[in-house]
Amino acid sequence: MALIVQKFGGTSVGSVERIASVAARVKQHRDQGDDLVVVVSAMSGETNRLIALAREISDKPNPREMDVLVSTGEQVTIALLCMALHEIGCAARSYTGSQVHIRTDSAHSKARIMDIDRARVRADIESGRVVVVAGFQGVDEQGNITTLGRGGSDTTAVAMAAALEADECQIFTDVDGVYTTDPRVEPKARKLDRITFEEMLELASLGSKVLQIRSVEFAGKYNVPLRVLSSFEDSGAGTLITLEEEGVEAAKISGIAFNRDEAKLTIRGVPDQPGVAYKILGPVGEANVEVDMIVQNIAEDGTTDFTFTVNRGEYEKAREILERESAELGAREVVGDNRIVKISLVGVGMRSHAGIASRMFAALSEEAINIQMISTSEIKISVVVDEKYLELGVRALHQAFGLAEESTA
Amino acid sequence: MALIVQKFGGTSVGSVERIASVAARVKQHRDQGDDLVVVVSAMSGETNRLIALAREISDKPNPREMDVLVSTGEQVTIALLCMALHEIGCAARSYTGSQVHIRTDSAHSKARIMDIDRARVRADIESGRVVVVAGFQGVDEQGNITTLGRGGSDTTAVAMAAALEADECQIFTDVDGVYTTDPRVEPKARKLDRITFEEMLELASLGSKVLQIRSVEFAGKYNVPLRVLSSFEDSGAGTLITLEEEGVEAAKISGIAFNRDEAKLTIRGVPDQPGVAYKILGPVGEANVEVDMIVQNIAEDGTTDFTFTVNRGEYEKAREILERESAELGAREVVGDNRIVKISLVGVGMRSHAGIASRMFAALSEEAINIQMISTSEIKISVVVDEKYLELGVRALHQAFGLAEESTA
Numbered sequence: 010m011a012l013i014v015q016k017f018g019g020t021s022v023g024s025v026e027r028i029a030s031v032a033a034r035v036k037q038h039r040d041q042g043d044d045l046v047v048v049v050s051a052m053s054g055e056t057n058r059l060i061a062l063a064r065e066i067s068d069k070p071n072p073r074e075m076d077v078l079v080s081t082g083e084q085v086t087i088a089l090l091c092m093a094l095h096e097i098g099c100a101a102r103s104y105t106g107s108q109v110h111i112r113t114d115s116a117h118s119k120a121r122i123m124d125i126d127r128a129r130v131r132a133d134i135e136s137g138r139v140v141v142v143a144g145f146q147g148v149d150e151q152g153n154i155t156t157l158g159r160g161g162s163d164t165t166a167v168a169m170a171a172a173l174e175a176d177e178c179q180i181f182t183d184v185d186g187v188y189t190t191d192p193r194v195e196p197k198a199r200k201l202d203r204i205t206f207e208e209m210l211e212l213a214s215l216g217s218k219v220l221q222i223r224s225v226e227f228a229g230k231y232n233v234p235l236r237v238l239s240s241f242e243d244s245g246a247g248t249l250i251t252l253e254e255e256g257v258e259a260a261k262i263s264g265i266a267f268n269r270d271e272a273k274l275t276i277r278g279v280p281d282q283p284g285v286a287y288k289i290l291g292p293v294g295e296a297n298v299e300v301d302m303i304v305q306n307i308a309e310d311g312t313t314d315f316t317f318t319v320n321r322g323e324y325e326k327a328r329e330i331l332e333r334e335s336a337e338l339g340a341r342e343v344v345g346d347n348r349i350v351k352i353s354l355v356g357v358g359m360r361s362h363a364g365i366a367s368r369m370f371a372a373l374s375e376e377a378i379n380i381q382m383i384s385t386s387e388i389k390i391s392v393v394v395d396e397k398y399l400e401l402g403v404r405a406l407h408q409a410f411g412l413a414e415e416s417t418a
Numbered sequence: 419m420a421l422i423v424q425k426f427g428g429t430s431v432g433s434v435e436r437i438a439s440v441a442a443r444v445k446q447h448r449d450q451g452d453d454l455v456v457v458v459s460a461m462s463g464e465t466n467r468l469i470a471l472a473r474e475i476s477d478k479p480n481p482r483e484m485d486v487l488v489s490t491g492e493q494v495t496i497a498l499l500c501m502a503l504h505e506i507g508c509a510a511r512s513y514t515g516s517q518v519h520i521r522t523d524s525a526h527s528k529a530r531i532m533d534i535d536r537a538r539v540r541a542d543i544e545s546g547r548v549v550v551v552a553g554f555q556g557v558d559e560q561g562n563i564t565t566l567g568r569g570g571s572d573t574t575a576v577a578m579a580a581a582l583e584a585d586e587c588q589i590f591t592d593v594d595g596v597y598t599t600d601p602r603v604e605p606k607a608r609k610l611d612r613i614t615f616e617e618m619l620e621l622a623s624l625g626s627k628v629l630q631i632r633s634v635e636f637a638g639k640y641n642v643p644l645r646v647l648s649s650f651e652d653s654g655a656g657t658l659i660t661l662e663e664e665g666v667e668a669a670k671i672s673g674i675a676f677n678r679d680e681a682k683l684t685i686r687g688v689p690d691q692p693g694v695a696y697k698i699l700g701p702v703g704e705a706n707v708e709v710d711m712i713v714q715n716i717a718e719d720g721t722t723d724f725t726f727t728v729n730r731g732e733y734e735k736a737r738e739i740l741e742r743e744s745a746e747l748g749a750r751e752v753v754g755d756n757r758i759v760k761i762s763l764v765g766v767g768m769r770s771h772a773g774i775a776s777r778m779f780a781a782l783s784e785e786a787i788n789i790q791m792i793s794t795s796e797i798k799i800s801v802v803v804d805e806k807y808l809e810l811g812v813r814a815l816h817q818a819f820g821l822a823e824e825s826t827a
Contacts, residue, residue, distance in 0.1 A: 025474040059494065063501055065434040070501045077512050078497035081490035085468065088487035092472055092479045103486050107516060108561055152517055 011176040012044045012134070016144065016166035019053035020183050021240035022086050028052075031181075031240070032093035035139060039099060044134045046173065048144045048166040049090055051082025072117035076146075076156045080106065083143035083162070090141050101139040104129070106146035106154070111165065113147035113155045119297055120147055120155035121223075122164065125172040134173075142169060163224035171231035178233050179247075180220060181240035186248035187212065187219055189412040190265040194403045197413035202246070204263055205253040209235075211355040211389040212266045225250070253357055261358035261365065262410045265403055268351045271301070272324035273382070273393060275316040276331055278341025281307055288338060289315055292330050298323045302351070302384040302391065312341070316382065318393065321347050349381065350399045353391040354406060366390050372409035378402050420585040421453045421543070425553065425575035428462035429592045430649035431495050437461075440590075440649070441502035444548060448508060453543045455582065457553045457575040458499055460491025481526035485555070485565045489515065492552035492571070499550050510548040513538070515555035515563070520574065522556035522564045528706055529556055529564035530632075531573065534581040543582075551578060572633035580640035587642050588656075589629060590649035595657035596621065596628055598821040599674040603812045606822035611655070613672055614662045618644075620764040620798040621675045634659070662766055670767035670774065671819045674812055677760045680710070681733035682791070682802060684725040685740055687750025690716055697747060698724055701739050707732045711760070711793040711800065721750070725791065727802065730756050758790065759808045762800040763815060775799050781818035787811050 015035065022028050031049075039045050059079050063070040070078075087103035094101035110126035133140045144162025147155045157164050163180055170178035185200065187209065192198040204212075206229035213222045219237055228235040228250065238247035279285055290300060301318045308314060319327045324347045331343045359365050369390055373380060378401065382393035394402055407413060424444065431437050440458075448454050468488050472479040479487075496512035503510035519535035542549045553571025556564045566573050572589055579587035594609065596618065601607040613621075615638030619631065628646055637644040637659065647656035688694055695714065702709060710727045717723060728736045733756045740752045768774050778799055782789060787810065791802035803811055816822060 025471060029475065062434060062494070062498060066438065066498055066501045067505045071504045074497040074500040074504070074512055077500075077514070078494055081493045084490045084493075085471070085487055088483040089471060089475055091483040091486075092475045095480045095483070096476045103483055105486070105563075108563075154514075154517075 010042050010044065012046070012173060013038070014046045014048065014166050014170040014173070014175045014178045015181065016048040016162055016179070017050070017181045017240055018162060018183070019050040019056070021181055022049050022090065023053035025089065028086070028089050029093050029096075032090060032097060032099070034240075035090075035094065036097055036099040039139055046130060046134070046140045046142060046169055046175070047090065048142045048162055048169060049083060049086045050144050050162040051079075052086055055082040055085065073153060076117045076154050080143070080146040080154050080156055083145055087141045087143045094139060094141070099139060100137055101141055102133050103141045103143070105143045106165075107148040107152070109142055111142075111147035111168070113149055113157070115149040115151070115153065115155065116297060117153075118156055119158045120149070122147060122157070122168045122227075125168055127172050130169070130173065157223070161221060161223075163221040164227060167224040167227040167231075167233055167235065170233045171227060175233065177236055178228065179236045179238055180224075181238050182219060183239070183241065184219060184237070185239035185245070186237055187250075187264070189263065190403055190407055191267070194267070194400050195265075195407045195413075197407065199412060201248050201263060203249050203251065205357055206235075206250055207253070207388055208263045208355050208357055209250045211353065211386070212264050220250075262354055262356035262412065263358075264355050265406050265410075265412070266353045266355055267399060267403055269396065269399065270321040271318050271349050271351050271393065272321045272327075272345065272347035273316060273318050273349050274324070274327055274331055274343065274345045275314060276335055276338070276340050276343050277314050278308075278312040279315055279338050280340075281311055281313040285313065285338070286315065289331070289334060290317070292334060293319075293327055296326060296330055298327045298330070302382055302393065304382050304384065318349075318351065318382070348396045349393050350396045351391050351393050352399065352402045352406065353389050354410070355389045357388050359388050359390070368409060369406060372405045373402055376401055376405050378405075419451050419453065421455070421582060422447070423455045423457065423575050423579040423582070423584045423587045424590060425457040425571055425588070426459070426590045426649055427571060427592070428459040428465070430590055431458050431460075431499065432462035434498070437495070437498050438502050438505075441499060441506060441508070443649075444503065445506050445508040448548055455539060455543070455549045455551060455578055455584070456499065457551045457571055457578060458492060458495045459553050459571040460488075461495055464491040464494065482562060485526045485563050489552070489555040489563050489565055492554055496550045496552045503548060503550070508548060509546055510550055511542050512550045512552070514552045515574075516557040516561070518551055520551075520556035520577070522558055522566070524558040524560070524562065524564065525706060526562075527565055528567045529558070531556060531566070531577045531636075534577055536581050539578070539582060566632070570630060570632075572630040573636060576633040576636040576640075576642055576644065579642045580636060584642065586645055587637065588645045588647055589633075590647050591628060592648070592650065593628060593646070594648035594654070595646055596659070596673070598672065599812055599816055600676070603676070603809050604674075604816045604822075606816065608821060610657050610672060612658050612660065614766055615644075615659055616662070616797055617672045617764050617766055618659045620762065620795070621673050629659075671763055671765035671821065672767075673764050674815050674819075674821070675762045675764055676808060676812055678805065678808065679730040680727050680758050680760050680802065681730045681736075681754065681756035682725060682727050682758050683733070683736055683740055683752065683754045684723060685744055685747070685749050685752050686723050687717075687721040688724055688747050689749075690720055690722040694722065694747065695724065698740070698743060699726070701743060702728075702736055705735060705739055707736045707739070711791055711802065713791050713793065727758075727760065727791070757805045758802050759805045760800050760802050761808065761811045761815065762798050763819070764798045766797050768797050768799070777818060778815060781814045782811055785810055785814050787814075
């Protein structure tokens with residue numbers, strides 16, 4: 010008898026009918042003998058409805074109150090799902106983030122989970138109940154309601170699985186697994202049966218949007234086997250995300266990720282001196298703006314150009330901060346571009362194979378795609394290009410690395 | 419500098435615009451120097467929307483989960499109101515029932531407040547914040563979310579006022595005070611400047627619907643001055659509800675209440691023996707069905723007829739219980755009528771004046787209204803009549819006791 014944590018996202022619980030069908034699925038699994046903890050998101054559209062209400066009142070709603078507001082979305086779902094489970098004779102009990110003590114830090118709308126109270130959930134499981142937990146939300150030391158940010162329900166699920174030492178964490182989504190790239194951009198994209206945490210981390214963080222990045226970090230850190238499945242069809246085993254296994258020959262490249270929501274900021278002509286990077290990025294980080302790629306070039310005149318990318322939604326905020334610092338640092342100017350995208354090649358095999366980068370650049374060059382920034386890690390290479398080249402770039406790379414089904418058969 | 423608790427109901431916070439106007443009103447009051455605790459209900463329509471979702475899933479939704487569901491309604495309002503207060507420069511902080519430890523028993527959907535944690539609210543007040551509390555909800559010993567039942571936000575407000583030893587508890591509603599009867603039924607109804615807790619208790623419990631009965635009980639018990647005001651117009655001082663004061667000559671009759679939501683159940687031919695009333699009503703009470711009027715007649719054959727009234731919404735439930743007991747008790751039959759209403763005459767003056775009852779019965783008799791049940795207390799007389807006589811009966815009594823404005827001038 011295994012302990013499984015299952016997570017159903019907003020689309021899967023988007024209506025009363027869908028909630029009933031999630032309940033049926035949960036019961037079916039429960040009847041096979043496994044213990045289940047189910048994490049759910051707000052019904053699709055609900056979070057946006059709540060945010061819209063807040064925006065009617067204020068352009069910059071108070072972050073603490075915003076979390077009080079939006080956390081009601083998941084609370085509605087847990088109650089409805091438990092009712093649906095009771096209706097078909099399946100014992101179940103719901104918990105909000107506060108009730109099950111999902112303790113987080115106090116960074117409203119972007120909180121991080123510190124700890125989870127296992128005792129209450131364990132007691133329910135032992136008494137035969139399915140435990141239904143509100144995703145995306147927690148509570149800080151002072152009892153304030155916090156949220157983990159968009160997609161945070163995945164993180165809740167993995168954190169629950171880690172805390173309870175569950176056998177598997179299953180993430181039900183509207184896709185049936187992880188693909189070599191987004192099939193809407195490249196119809197030849199192929200579903201992967203397995204992928205490593207590291208690769209998934211790069212794919213998720215780079216915009217594949219199947220799983221929330223922090224959930225994969227968590228899963229990797231606590232070695233929680235993670236499975237991505239479709240919530241709509243019985244489409245088989247989905248994609249299993251695990252530690253890299255010996256003996257399995259790693260593919261050179263497992264996928265191509267991309268992110269449309271990028272923006273680029275450059276601060277030009279900063280007098281080069283020790284600590285300049287910190288002086289630039291410190292205040293940006295303090296404002297809770299996440300920085301992605303960072304590139305610094307030293308010019309011949311002893312000044313430096315410093316470029317980084319942020320989420321497009323935080324472009325204005327980051328730019329404001331940078332304009333203020335620019336004067337203080339004696340920089341020449343701040344320029345930005347919020348019409349860029351990032352395309353990344355990901356694969357653990359990259360470590361042991363030279364020549365991947367040059368093949369990538371060649372493929373893009375053949376299509377006359379100008380590369381604006383480059384960043385590399387052990388298992389990925391990312392490039393920033395003009396947003397108009399996104400689809401063309403992804404298809405060119407998918408082709409160049411032979412990721413399509415027919416070429417790997 | 420006084421400490422005032424203000425409560426705004428669902429209609430007062432029924433849209434983003436109305437929430438903004440409540441915020442403006444709160445700030446205006448705050449700027450005059452008083453400390454404020456504001457209790458709010460769910461936006462009008464929201465609770466019904468949530469209940470409808472639950473009903474789509476189940477005819478009898480689990481009560482614990484129902485409370486988890488509907489309590490989100492007020493949580494949305496507290497967040498939006500705080501945002502609106504911040505927007506106009508008024509420091510404020512929201513609390514759910516759990517967060518401010520409104521400790522209740524575990525009777526889901528009908529919980530009673532046992533205790534409130536003062537410390538957190540006091541600290542906020544001392545730091546200059548307006549404290550915004552979700553009405554209608556609490557938390558039991560085990561951390562389960564509970565609700566106080568319809569209208570429970572009034573009770574929350576009074577309980578907060580009592581716990582904080584507030585100077586006044588102001589209930590903002592869609593009426594500008596307490597009237598001698600419902601002006602929609604009798605256009606000559608007159609607004610009362612003052613009324614005693616006892617009278618208000620009878621008026622509220624009998625269906626005047628201005629205030630929730632438990633809130634008035636609480637207010638009387640802790641001697642919290644209670645004021646009913648209009649949330650839409652600056653219509654003056656509303657109606658103040660206080661202890662009976664010496665020196666003020668009490669009016670014989672202060673008002674006429676009525677309740678359309680009544681149903682009557684009779685169990686006929688019960689062998690009369692000690693404890694029969696308990697045997698009949700015990701299981702009804704255990705099922706959390708509230709019983710209102712009770713009448714028992716002993717017949718000549720040594721059996722007894724036992725009649726009581728319940729809320730119309732609980733008629734079927736009570737009837738089911740009664741049918742079960744009927745067999746056990748050896749009763750002849752169970753009959754019921756859910757097309758009845760109750761009309762009541764209320765006034766502290768009744769104590770010292772004989773003849774009120776006979777004048778009441780005479781007035782109804784003149785209109786040929788048949789009285790089905792009678793029940794009296796020190797300050798009220800209630801009759802049950804066919805629902806078709808409601809308006810006629812109320813107007814006849816209003817006239818007979820000279821309650822209209824012109825007759826008391």
